[in-house]
Amino acid sequence: MQTFGWPEAMFIFRAAGWTLLLTAISFAIGSLIGGAFAIMRLSRIKLVRNFAAGYILVIQSIPVLMVLFMSYYGLSIIGIELPPFFAASASLAVYVSAYLAEIWRGSIESVPYQQWEASASLAHSPAQTYRYVILPQAIRISLPPTVGFLVQLVKNTSIVSVVGFVELSRAGQLVNNATFQAFQVFSLVAVIYFAICFPLSRLSRHLEKVMNASRSH
Amino acid sequence: MPAVLIEDIHKSYGRLEVLKGVSLSVDAGQVVAIIGRSGSGKSTLLRCINGLETFQSGKIVVAGHDMTQDPRKLRELRKDVGIVFQSYNLFPHLTVGQNIMLSPRITKNVPQAQAMALAKEVLAQVGLSDKFDSYPDNLSGGQQQRVAIARSLAMQPKVMLFDEVTSALDPELTGEVLLVMEKLAKGGMTMLLVTHEMNFARTVADTTVFMHQGLIWESGPSKELFANPQTPELANFVKAGAH
Numbered sequence: 001m002q003t004f005g006w007p008e009a010m011f012i013f014r015a016a017g018w019t020l021l022l023t024a025i026s027f028a029i030g031s032l033i034g035g036a037f038a039i040m041r042l043s044r045i046k047l048v049r050n051f052a053a054g055y056i057l058v059i060q061s062i063p064v065l066m067v068l069f070m071s072y073y074g075l076s077i078i079g080i081e082l083p084p085f086f087a088a089s090a091s092l093a094v095y096v097s098a099y100l101a102e103i104w105r106g107s108i109e110s111v112p113y114q115q116w117e118a119s120a121s122l123a124h125s126p127a128q129t130y131r132y133v134i135l136p137q138a139i140r141i142s143l144p145p146t147v148g149f150l151v152q153l154v155k156n157t158s159i160v161s162v163v164g165f166v167e168l169s170r171a172g173q174l175v176n177n178a179t180f181q182a183f184q185v186f187s188l189v190a191v192i193y194f195a196i197c198f199p200l201s202r203l204s205r206h207l208e209k210v211m212n213a214s215r216s217h
Numbered sequence: 218m219p220a221v222l223i224e225d226i227h228k229s230y231g232r233l234e235v236l237k238g239v240s241l242s243v244d245a246g247q248v249v250a251i252i253g254r255s256g257s258g259k260s261t262l263l264r265c266i267n268g269l270e271t272f273q274s275g276k277i278v279v280a281g282h283d284m285t286q287d288p289r290k291l292r293e294l295r296k297d298v299g300i301v302f303q304s305y306n307l308f309p310h311l312t313v314g315q316n317i318m319l320s321p322r323i324t325k326n327v328p329q330a331q332a333m334a335l336a337k338e339v340l341a342q343v344g345l346s347d348k349f350d351s352y353p354d355n356l357s358g359g360q361q362q363r364v365a366i367a368r369s370l371a372m373q374p375k376v377m378l379f380d381e382v383t384s385a386l387d388p389e390l391t392g393e394v395l396l397v398m399e400k401l402a403k404g405g406m407t408m409l410l411v412t413h414e415m416n417f418a419r420t421v422a423d424t425t426v427f428m429h430q431g432l433i434w435e436s437g438p439s440k441e442l443f444a445n446p447q448t449p450e451l452a453n454f455v456k457a458g459a460h
Binding site: 121122 | 269295296299323324
């Protein structure tokens with residue numbers, strides 16, 4: 001039987017790198033899609049608004065795990081085989097997009113409507129109003145909840161282990177299966193999650209305080 | 218052609234009719250004060266003039282532009298029609314200078330250097346040259362409102378609308394804003410203002426319009442109108458002091 005030593009620890013550290021990469025990719029893609037859905041959700045065109053609302057509602061009502069199963073196993077039935085990392089990033093990006101869309105919709109809506117009126121009265125187009133007046137204010141408002149959501153995402157990446165992708169949690173399981181030193185193994189895994197999430201949580205708290213101290217600049 | 222022509226405007230929110238056929242003509246360089254109780258439709262009328270409110274029937278022509286729902290044409294109209302609001306509505310994430318330069322830059326492609334010169338000029342006009350780099354939150358209400366006026370002026374409008382611009386201010390701060398407006402009026406700006414400042418209406422406005430229940434109840438040269446109200450409604454309103 002193997003014992004828990006440096007090679008095993010290194011294996012876990014490398015897997016932590018995959019967790020970070022998965023978080024970064026799914027967050028990046030998810031925020032692009034989520035941003036688009038946030039703005040569609042506030043469109044003046046009812047069809048666009050309802051489509052975005054429907055997407056958000058459906059995705060938020062399905063466990064990420066099911067999205068993952070659908071993209072990994074479901075698509076393979078109809079002949080599309082996604083590599084685990086690809087299926088995992090895509091599924092998480094879909095999950096991220098629905099939640100960020102809602103967080104950002106709320107942030108955009110919390111910019112006072114008088115700002116829209118003032119901007120329109122100065123002959124700005126709707127696109128200019130978003131770009132120069134609304135989004136700069138909405139982004140500030142959205143920072144604390146967005147970073148807070150990022151912390152959730154780091155931890156939720158662990159579900160992709162079910163399709164055989166070896167990220168931090170899965171690496172811990174594998175090492176434990178070989179060494180049976182559960183306490184040492186999972187302590188290390190937990191410490192790594194903590195080392196990633198704790199600074200982010202603090203950042204979120206800090207941003208919240210800064211925003212409250214001066215809501216404008 | 219008058220600077221502002223309003224013909225038989227009707228507007229309702231559902232069943233509630235707020236404007237019941239309002240007509241008004243304002244010549245270039247004229248200052249018109251609109252007074253009346255809350256709910257008389259005066260702010261709604263003012264907001265119709267730059268398209269912030271739509272109306273069901275009637276016609277409005279401002280600075281040569283027909284009122285329209287077409288977004289592109291509406292933007293052309295708004296380049297010539299400035300509005301100042303009760304709540305200032307400066308952009309809080311931008312400095313005073315940036316607030317003023319933004320619209321000329323992005324709607325008229327005014328070059329940076331020229332926009333800056335323009336901003337400094339209008340800031341001097343409202344007496345706030347030293348606040349170019351300040352953020353709105355660091356200014357008093359009166360100063361913010363003067364910046365809002367400067368921001369509108371930077372668009373070089375032909376008509377300026379003022380919607381109860383001193384109502385949110387502490388009494389000791391209204392004077393500085395009214396002074397700026399008086400200077401503008403003397404400089405020949407065409408102005409329409411909804412106001413509770415009866416003294417300002419009487420002394421600065423050429424014409425005062427008294428609105429009541431969605432109609433222009435009475436209008437005329439300001440001094441005459443205040444001195445000799447023709448209707449009991451206006452007489453009561455003037456006697457009550459305001460509101």
